[in-house]
Amino acid sequence: MLYHLLTPHARESILFNLFNYISFRAAGAAATAILLAFLIGPAVIRRLKALGVGQVVRAEGPATHQGKRGTPTMGGIVILLCTMVPTILWAPLDNRYVLVALVATLWMGIIGFVDDYLKIVQGKSRGLVARHKLVGQVTFGIVLGSYLVWKPLTDVIPSTATTVPFFKYVVVVFAPVAYVAFVTFVLTGTSNAVNLTDGLDGLAIGLSVIAAGTFAVFAYVVGRVDTSQYLLVHYLRGSGELTVFLAALMGAGLGFLWFNAHPAQVFMGDTGSLALGGAFGTVAILLRAEFLLLMVGGVFVAEALSVIIQMSVFKWNRRRRGREYAEQHRVFRMAPLHHHFEKIGWPESKVVMRLYIVGLLCALFALSSLKIR
Secondary structure, three states: OHHHHHHHHOOOOHHHHHHHOHHHHHHHHHHHHHHHHHHHHHHHHHHHHHHOOEOOOOOOOOHHHHHHOOOEOOOHHHHHHHHHHHHHHHOOOOOHHHHHHHHHHHHHHHHHHHHHHHHHHOOOOHHHHHHHHHHHHHHHHHHHHHHHHHOOOOOOOOOOEEEOOOOOOOEEEOOHHHHHHHHHHHHHHHHHHHHHHOOOOOHHHHHHHHHHHHHHHHHHHHOOHHHHHHOOOOOOOOHHHHHHHHHHHHHHHHHHHHHHOOOOOOOOHHHHHHHHHHHHHHHHHHOOOHHHHHHHOHHHHHHHHHHHHHHHHHHHHHHHHOHHHHHHOOOOOOOOHHHHHHHOOOOHHHHHHHHHHHHHHHHHHHHHOOOOO
């Protein structure tokens, strides 16, 4: 909005010319998101408390988590508002990259909101909620994949192609139907991976801040002719504006972390975790960096894999040797992975900080792919 209102006056004042620069608008979006979170966060928390929207804690979970019961959840509303409002203010609203990212984040956030509402407010079973959630995720993945096939955002590489990290100008091209399935898998998998990671105070949102900052660098690089040519990556015209969106997401995450840090005053719920996962999956798809997502979100991937491995081994042992044997021979003491570390005696704050460090290492490894080619 500010871009459209003020850039036409760039010749009249050097101050307005600043709005032509993505870096300036990205900084503005991040600052706006943080301040907005500080402004509306307390009001949202009070409202959630008044409505009695409290966290449900699993009985089989770590004993230290029982004290979290009743803590307001669905705080992802703060993340959604503090991402979308600054993006609308600071990014050009005629940029398709930005519009697709906003729609994806909002769509996944709505799915998460409905999920939270059914589980917490109406007390529906998790099985019913999971089916509804999966339908919503898959539907959007099919719509997004089909849109990108028939209305490509760039003609630099094929509409059904993705790039390969550490290789210059190497792409993998899918058949149209396979690409739609691939997009659906990436989007669904990423949103669920972030959702599974959201189990400790500040864990998912802190890792999301790291991921958003990392993807912001990639968006800025591939959105500029000079840097993309120098680093031997594909130039995607217009994709640089995703930097503004990702900066807003990073600012929203930092603002929310203020209230979500241990001991948490509020949890994001599926409203926030699905929105964040949807945002990262969509950005990776738009930047043709789906394989890079495995590195940037390394901790998210590990959390999701721990659940898959735990469930698969349990079902195999139960089928072959009975339930009692399966119960006694689990791969992890508890899944997702962060609960395993709690079960072996690590305090919650130590688990979170150490996974932050791993997340930063994953981000640095991903960033190295810009130069190692």
